[in-house]
Amino acid sequence: MITIKEIAKLANVSPGTVDRVIHNRPGVSEKTAQRIREILKEHDFKVNRIAQSLALKKKFTIAVMLPGYDEENQFWKSPLEGIHKAGEEAMSFGIDVKTFAFDQKSPKSYVDSFGLLLKTNPQGVVLVPTFKKETKELTQILLEKEIPFIFLNIALEGHDNLCFVGQDSFKSGYLAAKLMQLCLNENDDILTVHSRSNLSNVNNISKRIKGFEHYFKALKLKNTNHKIEIEDFWDAKKFRDKITSLPQEGNEIKGIFVPNSRAHIIAKHIEDFGNKIPYLIGFDITEHNSNALADGKITFLISQKPFQQGYQSVSGLSKFLLYNTPLQPDILSPIEIITKENLPNGQQKDYTIFPSL
């Protein structure tokens, strides 16, 4: 790796001048700049990021705001771990990551958390834009303060966010449908179980459902898809009632589609369906889902690499702040198909990075 000093010697100038050329700083005559640029290219000069980080010694604070998790809803555990991992590694680069959790069901806590967030004077923000109206207000503030921000997991449009890190939900629903079709025969019925879409109609779950339905429509398949809506997934009786009240002229339900991360609950409910247990397709490798999959109660899980998403949101923003590396507008994680047979043993923390500890 050739150094600035060496380049300087080759060009008969001082390191400072080479530095100016590299960073397009003023104060260099076009003639010598040209010469230096040629030498740089000739020797394929690349800045030593290590030395650069050390010299820059910039101090950045990245604030991350995401829903909390509990025993009931574990989805956000994994992204948070990815965020922490990236934070650890970014530390050496002078980046301080602070996280703020809010209640997924409370717009007030969403806004309140944002207030706390602002107090840390972040130079960059990662946001899970759970509430549409409130998000508009918050991003307005960020834009005024010229704080760059990126959206994680939920792709809200028209907010001037730097980028979106998440999954193509429509596509994943479409994929679920494909898998479902592979399992079923031509005339088997399908059941889609979802809860009241309490947030916005642009959210991931409704996109999954749309993708799912689109597959069957596009391929002109004639399987009937019964959609039921349940508020409390744990209410087994309600679930049973809904099922039995479906139109009687239908065929047998051979497949169940659960477009959220709580397929394991439905798995429990259908355990006592007798010997004709239907195929079950759900989302996200939470601990509960993972267990149900391992027990054979769930056929497929579709995973969106939440750890990786958390990691990428922070690492991407870090790179942007440190090196002005532009981010691609959409960072979509691969859509993974998980079965009992390829379920990863541990958590998916397969993201090993160099300067890690």
Add this chain to the structure above:
Amino acid sequence: MITIKEIAKLANVSPGTVDRVIHNRPGVSEKTAQRIREILKEHDFKVNRIAQSLALKKKFTIAVMLPGYDEENQFWKSPLEGIHKAGEEAMSFGIDVKTFAFDQKSPKSYVDSFGLLLKTNPQGVVLVPTFKKETKELTQILLEKEIPFIFLNIALEGHDNLCFVGQDSFKSGYLAAKLMQLCLNENDDILTVHSRSNLSNVNNISKRIKGFEHYFKALKLKNTNHKIEIEDFWDAKKFRDKITSLPQEGNEIKGIFVPNSRAHIIAKHIEDFGNKIPYLIGFDITEHNSNALADGKITFLISQKPFQQGYQSVSGLSKFLLYNTPLQPDILSPIEIITKENLPNGQQKDYTIFPSL
């Protein structure tokens, strides 16, 4: 992040002394060492890897030896790209990665390449142990020279390699069987197409076949699996002959299992099977396979994240050399199920690292 200098001030000693304690170097009285250790722990001191790499300025050469690739067999392209990517990033850390390609079918070129490799005086080696007997000799040399080495893609046993980076091939074959079963009805027949296992019987492909067969055996399924062996996959006539000469009393072949990366060729051959095209399951996202999958000629591809594997082999070895970070004996990449619907657009280079360019 607290620095050595700050710790030194707190302990009323010089930075040099703190440095000695951190690295367990001699020359510090036990009394002061104790005191410093306490302060280190109290402030949760972590060395700044960035500054460390810069100061260390170690020079390591990592030599990688793997099969070449061509239009015909593109499998090794992706690992090589992963290796290059890791090499680029490791460069700032003073690591120089050199790659050597050999002919997959020629033990001689294998040994010859190794000769060239040795001339670079590497401090670490990544090896794809394609030939069993020769590998024993080569690793013997490495052991004598005390050069640590790791195996990539092929898990040869009993060679004192630092670790193995690759896939659990048995498991991936098992998974293929599961997917196959989901597609088929109870009495459908299966065709397994493989080429002469020219290398060793411990290789990945035979493991895949074993895993595949084990699934059906373990679940006591009664689908018949016809196995045919073809030397030249491109020979359509031979393929057709083999098919037609299968026992007539069998049921219809509804699924084809190709345990290598050339399913796309079989896909071509079965195109003119008429309207009853069977399900096809193959391995690895090469360009050809990818196209065949997109065209709907292949049902499933099972991928082993070859880019990631290449990347991890080099990054893992780098960490080991730089920081003595121990490596886990087996680094198994996730087994991915790829369908037309979740096929990644570009190459799978989703491994973004911090100090990258």
Add this chain to the structure above:
DNA sequence: ATTTTTAACGTGTGCGCACACGAAAATAAC
């Protein structure tokens, strides 16, 4: 032609760490 301004470039320092070297203190040898 002299001064003032500006453009063009060189120099020096520090980021946090590793390590060589040398100084001081403690101990041993006599």
Add this chain to the structure above:
DNA sequence: GTTATTTTCGTGTGCGCACACGTTAAAAAT
């Protein structure tokens, strides 16, 4: 008590880069 030896510790330099500052040369103003 003096010298020799060893232990214990401090100092200084450099890794490659960014950037502030100072210096020189060129251009502009007078």
